[in-house]
Amino acid sequence: MNTEQLAGLFPGLEPELYEEMEKAGVVKEIPAGSVVLRKGQVIRSAILVLEGVVKLYQEDEEGGEFFMYHIEPGQACAVSMVCSYRQETSNVLASALTDATVLLIPLSYMDKWMSKYKSWHYFVINSYRSRYNELLNTVSEIAFKNMDERLEFYLKKQVRQLGKHVRLTHQDIATDLNSSREVISRLMKKMEKNGWIIIHRNSFEWIKDDPSAK
Structure with a gap:
């Protein structure tokens, strides 16, 4: 994954940030059906989707699932960002709906980028807002x-x-x-x-x- 590809997937970031993402990020291939996040897992990296679709959901005590939303290429897992910043464990599950490729950004870089790059700050906020709106849409579908x-x-x-x-x-x-x-x-x-x-x-x-x- 080079800087040009990153710019195509995540537009609007500083050129220097793309270079740092290429150097710091770890690309991981995830087969369809494989677990991306487990409930209670310690999250040490933000998850950015490069290819494929990742499904986020919750599971009750009896094993029943509640679908939350999908994460597509060019989007980030807001839960992984929030939990890694606050050093909390995940309270949701995520699995690859299709074969997927993700970019893992270690926590140490995320902290640095929040103060160094204004575009990264906005990207994190917009990611959280977008996923929150998707969750509201899902709840609305169920309720009404x-x-x-x-x-x-x-x-x-x-x-x-x-x-x-x-x-x-x-x-x-x-x-x-x-x-x-x-x-x-x-x-x-x-x-x-x-x-x-x-x-x-x-x-x-x-x-x-x-x-x-x-």
Whole structure:
């Protein structure tokens, strides 16, 4: 990962900062399905996504999951930034939804960059604000919409991020939406009947409209 690639993914930073990111950052390849963050893990680096999609979620005492949001290329994991600054352990989990590449920035550099580079200060604040807004949207979907509306919103978001053919099982979707596999299967069959999707084994294909449409 060179400075030109970093500038393309994270625009608006100082040229000197890109050089420091290239030198200080550690590039890590993460296969799809692998854990990125564990609950209770000590975080010593900020996580910036270079390629792929990372899913952030919480887990209750019975193993149930609550989907929070996705982190895409050019975005940072705000939780990793906050916890590393405050030297706290993670209270969420993160896993690679697809094969992913991340850039790990050690805590010592983050502290220095906050005072040295104004653009890094704004990047950290904007990352936290963006992830907070995404979390509010997720909560709003759960609180104010019924399950078929939530499912439509969720599937469209997956299509925008992953393309028309999305490899997710009905159980994966049910877990993210805090529902049951039976309910999700029934609603997806209804969507297939209405010409929205085609259901495949462990995946679905969106056919209703442009996958980038919101």
